[in-house]
Amino acid sequence: MTERTVRTKNIGLRGIAVADTKISYIDGERGVLIYRGYRIEDLAENSTFPETTYLLFYEVLPTPEQLAAFEADLRAARTLPDVVVESMKQWPRSAHPMDALQAAVPLLAMADPDLFDESRQANLRKALRLTARIPAVVAAWHRIRQGLEVLPPDDTLTHAGNFLWQTFGIVPDADTARVMDICLILHADHTFNASTFACREVVSTRAHMYAGVAAGVGALSGELHGGANARVMEMLQKIVEDGVTDIQGWVRERLERKERIMGMGHAVYKTMDPRAKILKRLAFQLGEKTGQRIWPELTEAIEKAAMAELSARGKTDIQPNVDFYSASVYHILGFPGDLMTCIFAASRIAGWCAHIIEEKYGDAQGKPALYRPQAEYVGDYCGRLDCEYIPPEKRRDAAPAA
DSSP, X not given: OOOOOOOOSXXXXXXXXXXXXXXXXXXXTTXXXXXXXXXXXXXXXXXXXXXXXXXXXXXXXXXHHHHHHHHHHHHHTOSOOHHHHHHHTTSOTTSOHHHHHHHHHHHHHHTOTTTTOOSHXXXXXXXXXXHHHHHXXXXXXXXXXTTOOOOOOOTTSOHHHHHHHHHHSSOOOHHHHHHHHHHHHHTSOOSSOHHHHHHHHHHXXXXXXXXXXXXXXXXXXXXXTSOHHHHHHHHHHHHHHTTOOOHHHHHHHHHHTXXXXXXXXXXXXXXXXXXXXXXXHHHHHHHHHHTOTHHHHHHHHHHHHHXXXXXXXXXXXXXXXXXXXXXHHHHHHTOOGGGHHHHHHHHHHHXXXXXXXXXXXXXXXXXXXXXXXXXXXXOOSSXXXXXXXXXXXXXXXXXXXX
């Protein structure tokens, strides 16, 4: 029997299983996403973000009494500590929202009375506070940078509805709040993506939860992970501004120039991302309600043209991902492009915290383990080893200064 060589180096760990998890599962071939055993379609249709968060934290869906208590705790934790808001008011208003969010996480840590308590119950309390406060930070920074007052939370609103209220100062209707709620559910977790792995790697050193979350925010800020929805929106707006009417020709020209169609293709899914299907429906629903059908209709036209052109090139596995239609949804809801990745964080905080807890206690792995991979040294300077140190005054052939 011929042994198969598995390449593990210099591929970004793609396809390499590094740990067990009980939190979420993806079948990229069939387009399946599961949280704790539940299909994402069922959760989006029937659950709420607080209930889904409870599921991620506690492994089971709550009873009505448990959910009511959990939602009450979330509401009680929404108010940001004064030190966080006062500090944010001193920051440059040109700061990118993701940089502001990452800067705020250590401030939230310093204000958390459970910071250095590593019991499970303390980490669950920290996870709840973070889930309540990350959206509040996003909303507060959006208002501060516009010179507006930070709004207090409205305890009569749902978690998603309050996020919209604190961001825009307008109480959303129930349907709009529900759209936001579904968006939060869809982004809550996605197995060992780059930001989740960053969270887990950091807390494997026994760093506290906030240190892991700060790492997750940093990873999410990169355009290869978060941020793609904003680039999809930029693409759509540019098409409208340029007056492009031949979408098929526009797509063909981009592909011929070896340029990407933003929002098409995923590292795991080889079919349409199941979240994209739900977001497509929401985009058309919102577009119809607000008179902004132009965005989902244009997105759908690009999808059809891209699928046809890619299929003709034998690339049938490049299909819409979660960012493709979320761009239209967030734009119609009123979010500017540079805030879209922060919405991702306001949702993914639930998954990050669940993974951090699983990592800290070895819930799926049996016991915690420090991540310590190896690298193969390929440097060759004076031979493989032992360069001789030459004092500065005796160096004659040093490399030119950069």
